[in-house]
Amino acid sequence: MTSATVEDLFINPRIITRAKIRGYVSLCSILRASQSELQQKLALTAADVEQLTTAAANYILPQKLSAWEMQNTDQERFLHITTGCHQLDDFLGGGIPVRGLTEVTGESGSGKTQLVLQLALYAQLPPISGGLGKGVAYICTESQFSSNRLQQLISHIRNKYPKGPKSYTDNIFVHHVPDMDNLVDCVRYQLPHLISSRHVGLVVIDSVAAPFRVEDRRERNTTLLLQTLGYRLHQLTSSHNIAVVAINQVTAAMGKQSLYGLEGNTAPALGLSWANLVTTRLMLTRTHSFVRTHKLLPQTTVEFNIRKLEVVFCPWLRRKSFSFIVTEKGIEDIAMSTV
Template sequence: MVHNHGRPGVCVCVCVFGCCSWWADQLNDQGYDPSSIYFKCTHFLEVSMTLATSKWNRNILDDLDINPRIIHYAKRAGYVSACSILQASYSELQQKIGIPPIDAEHLTASVAAHVLPRQLSVWEMCSSVTSRLTHITTGCRQLDESLGGGVPVRGITEVTGESGSGKTQLALQLALHAQLPPSSGGLGKGVAYICTESQFPAVRLQQLIYHLQDKHTQGPKTFTDNIFIQHVSDMESLVDCIRYQLPHLVPSRQVGLVVIDSVAAAFRAEDGAEVNKTIPLQTLGYRLHQLASSYDVAVVAINQVTAAMGKQNLYGRTGNITPALGLSWANLVTTRLMLIRTNSYIKLNKTVLCNKNRDKSSQWDASHTSKSEGNCKTKTAVEYNVRLLEVIFCPWLGQESCSFVVTEKGIEGITLSTPDSY
């Protein structure tokens, strides 16, 4: 029960979540992300429940644009903070301050409007959402088609899968393509890359840059200058990084993409310890949604998988593996993508560089070879493991899938009707 002393303007509306499920269905049908509505409502409740914090106890009267007579009487009676004014009833303000009912109502409304975030209706929230959803191209046409244009700049996009399925490859490719201009499918912005598992794969990044620069000459001169890397090793450090460091880094460095590689590693590091991981996990998800909504950034969270007992049917997909961190994390995710290593292989032609003064070396190491050394090119057939990308759930997409391979150039889409595949 929430008491508001008869003032509907400052009460906490506890019934808002009761209608969220109905509104979520309506928003899904129109292509909107209902999770943003949920987290805005959560943010309102969070602010409303912090009446005891320091900012609520300071003198706020001088900041109000109301009749000076009301301010004078309120100061004389000792009602100077937002906490003391909003917790008092209308009758108490009239008796203690000595003002008429209309002035008490005006004082309360002015204080509430100054300290509380503006209350929005669901209609206003929907109207404020951009009609055109922005995407970051993956650099692979087939993947972009399956994703409706690429990775969305909205909510949290989770990329999950087994080890070696191509999760980090996709993250690196997105980190480069996000820096391309919008005309090339990028955002023209920087990238914040948070590593929790191992060292950042700088060598592989340079190999991808080598091929990307040949394909996109209109990109930045130096891709690496716009990727800001942070290493964290545990759950608490990851949450603190998202809460305190990213809100300063994103606007100051024009960051358009945030990558966490991976979320599960930081939380699994606490296994065996008596630590409640639910609250930090929810805090992480809420802060990421808040960051995406406030600064229009894409958030890509890499996740691991865990073995399941028997065949599990979750979100319409049956298998013996399931994404880590359970439903507490799944309910915070906007789009879930799963990468899978299949048992199929395909033969593709691979370009090999040979140099007069060197032995043959594959183009995988071509980033360390000067283009002006008179290299000759030959082609050879190489077997690549076929991977699969599946859209597990997304508010505006169906359950799409796409086959791809990881080559020296990065992720490349394929069709399995090729005769050389088996």
């Protein structure tokens, strides 16, 4: 079973044995029970039950910080990864935050994978250039890794930052997972070791929705697995001071406005169970407008579709939107005339 169990806790073995004998194996079952119920059914003292429930809560839930603690915490905790576009970085308050869980959602072709591929490269730059100077764990769940596009972006980033890493690809660790059980197990067991041993600073999941949408929800309760995944990701970003970015798909929405007031006929997949675990939600869309640019060699005119990135919710950013285009160099600000 991929959910956390009492055996994962570092507490008195006597308490663990008593909980297993009485059927309180999962941490969720322990936290759902009252203190008096656990004392009675496990035949433990109030101090033992307090030790058990405290350890279970600390294991499942990420550490919380007060506003005062956040203000006085070392500034290294609140780093950002540059997106490669200065205007977009300014729009996001510095780039993609190295805190919490960032979701990038949107329709197919809106630029989601483009954005995370750039992050996978720029995260390897030194902090003075807007990166972390660390490696990247890239978890694929629905398609092959976009290696061709990555190589195209590498050629441009080398021209922009000639003193960057000698090899960008050597620092991107790609792992393919076929279903939600393997995804949760990967995040739970394999990812912590990779982060520590390979000096990883960014974790990308592309995408989080695919393995959960494939499963037959009539046969399995996927909510617990989804929550376990979210809690584990929060634990990793908090304990290792890394950035976590998850791509999410969209699904059909009922009515003119969906959850969080999003207009249109689509909404991020996985519903409230996942949305409540997300710290920052960025939604990308394609518009019906284009911009035109002229190339000198050869002399041609190229049109680019205008896309929009919207901050749906974020604790430190107001709701707003940013227009951009995707060129062979990557994401760029609109500095041309609309046609």
